[in-house]
Amino acid sequence: MVEGWPKQRRVLGSKVSRLDGPAKATGLAKYTYDINRPGMLHGVIVRCPYAHARIKAIDSSATRKSPGFRALTIIGVSRDGIVVAVDGNKVTCTPAGKKKVKEERFTVTVDDRVVIIKNNKLVSLRDVQVGDRVTIEAEQDAVGRELFFAGEEIAAVAADTEEHARDAARALRVEYEVLEHVVHEDDVLKDRKKRTVPAPSNYSEGKAATQGDVEAGFREADAVVEATYGVPVISHQCLESHGLVAEWTADGGLTVWASTQATVATAQQLAARFGLPAARVNCITHYMGGGFGSKFGPDVQGFAAAELARRAGAPVKIMLDREAEITTAGNRPSAIGTVKIGGKKDGTITAYAVDCYGTPGYTGGATVNLNLLPYVYTDAIPNWKRSHAVVYINAGAARAMRAPGHPQNCVLTEFAIDDLAARLGIDPLIIRRKNLPPNNPKAPPNSWAARRNTIYNEKID
Structure with a gap:
């Protein structure tokens, strides 16, 4: 048995009963995908086929004439307002809502x-x-809209069958101006001034952090390892894709059956979007087929389903297909870094340095960019430094995924520690136990910080 492993295992090898196992195994469990309301319509999203483009023209005439068509919404162009004038076929409004807008009023020719x-x-x-x-x-307000990844949502249609909905979506005529795009991180690193995303450039350098004398720490080491480690972007790939069924009640309330980790937050976001009291929106999730951090709100398809439902006066279901689930339902950012680590034969890490980058897609943060890195060991290592950059590419945006940032940080520390242990010729667990964060004497006595070293060692023993 290697040094430090538990003498008696408490969980590994044991049998743990799942309370919901019988319902799932027999098919009694009902997921959002299983919900079919009376008179329900099916919704489909129209998506941009290019990694970067601008809408030059859009025409829904053929869509509205498609068999089984019931409703259409152009995503991202609706405006809320208070009517101040109606003149012929023109209506003038002042903007309504909490969002700050530049215009004092707007006029639309109906x-x-x-x-x-x-x-x-x-x-x-x-x-x-x-x-x-x-x-x-x-509809014409969509002209000029810039789209930043293949799969970005343009419109949504509802029809009486899934087949009719797909036909109606294909009938929407959209003309694009195809723009320059970047889908590989290496291409951004070659030209850091490139701009194909909403940010000022595709490359954003983070604030470096240093503690102690890193070079002195490497000189004190009995062994030093320097190598590049990394983990790519990965998709959550929920077995039940993102989506919901939306149904408006006769009294103006909204009920949704959503595949979500956050029923309260989903209801709150829908209430805010449609100007409803919170108590008028009901979100139901009997069972969810995986979320992993990516299902915390209605998302574009959820808002679209609710919008189509109120226009059609009938329930609408939109569940992402597998392609959309991969490209638009979130991802875990990549992390690639050159790591240099030094240590002594007793397992003490004397210095650690990392220069890393990651991509979240076209917007957001690559969550490896935390103030503390390496993860877990920082408080025990006297000398360390970190530099990090976010690299934006024309792909869907990142979302939380199971301890956001921590898996990436572990890749940039754990592999290097294993390599250092091999160079020193010692058990990797010796290094890990030697460099656990110490108990914090200034923290409240029963807090995690006050007992973390003790807890780690108790669990290992």
């Missing part, structure tokens, strides 16, 4: 490709009066 919603119902211009709060969606 035609057959402009949607007006009042009191969560589709209405015509003749039903609109001064003082009404409305949501207006003008």
